[in-house]
Each structure stands twice: as structure tokens, then as C-alpha cells.
Amino acid sequence: MICKKDHRHEQMFLQIPKSQGGEGRHRCAGCAYEAGLAAGRERKEKVDLDLDSLPESQAGTVRHKSPHAAWALGYLNGVRESYEG
Ligand SMILES: [Zn+2]
Known part of the structure; x- marks a missing residue:
């Protein structure tokens, strides 16, 4: 499955390092960001x-x-957003 989303975080991703992983999987960093964002908003600990x-x-x-x-x-x-709420 190839990501079809139009991620609008382009500028943000400039600071992200390139993946050096050789496992041959290139997961969408935009989707990974959004998954992390959702976990952060809940301040998930596990x-x-x-x-x-x-x-x-x-x-x-x-x-x-x-x-x-x-x-x-x-x-x-x-997490930052969760404190601003
Ligand atoms: Zn994506």
C-alpha cells in the first residue's frame, strides 16, 4: 500500500534525518508523524x-x-498541544 495522503508538513520534515535502514521498508514519515501526534495528544506512556x-x-x-x-x-x-488545550 502506497500512501496517497497529501501531507502538509513539508517544512517540518526538513529536520528529520534520512532513513538509513536497509530493511527495504520505507514507511511514510508523514503517516508516522500523525500516528505519533495522536499518541502525544493522549500522552500515552505505553x-x-x-x-x-x-x-x-x-x-x-x-x-x-x-x-x-x-x-x-x-x-x-x-504533547505540546495537550498542554496548550
Ligand atoms: Zn502518509
Whole structure:
């Protein structure tokens, strides 16, 4: 499955490192970010990145970006949002 979403976090992903993983799976960093964001908003303490459930990335700025880093960035922003509410 290839991600068809139009992720609008392009600028944010510039700070994300490239994935150096050689496992041949390129999960969508945009979807990973959104999954992390949702977990962060709930301030989940038992987290599961569950990257295998994410769609694969398409071309664009999120391509080949580390889904681990994107998830963590999303989590951080989600926690921030939860304090602003
Ligand atoms: Zn995506």
C-alpha cells in the first residue's frame, strides 16, 4: 500500500534525518508523524510505533525520511498541544 495522503508538513520534515535502514521498508514519515501526534495528544506512556502498519511512502519531502524520527517529532508536538488545550 502506497500512501496517497497529501501531507502538509513539508517544512517540518526538513529536520528529520534520512532513513538509513536497509530493511527495504520505507514507511511514510508523514503517516508516522500523525500516528505519533495522536499518541502525544493522549500522552500515552505505553507506546507502540507499529510502523509496519503504516503505508509506504510516496515521492516528496517525506520520502526516505526516518519514520522513527517522524513519529517521535509527532509525539513531542502532540504533547505540546495537550498542554496548550
Ligand atoms: Zn502518509
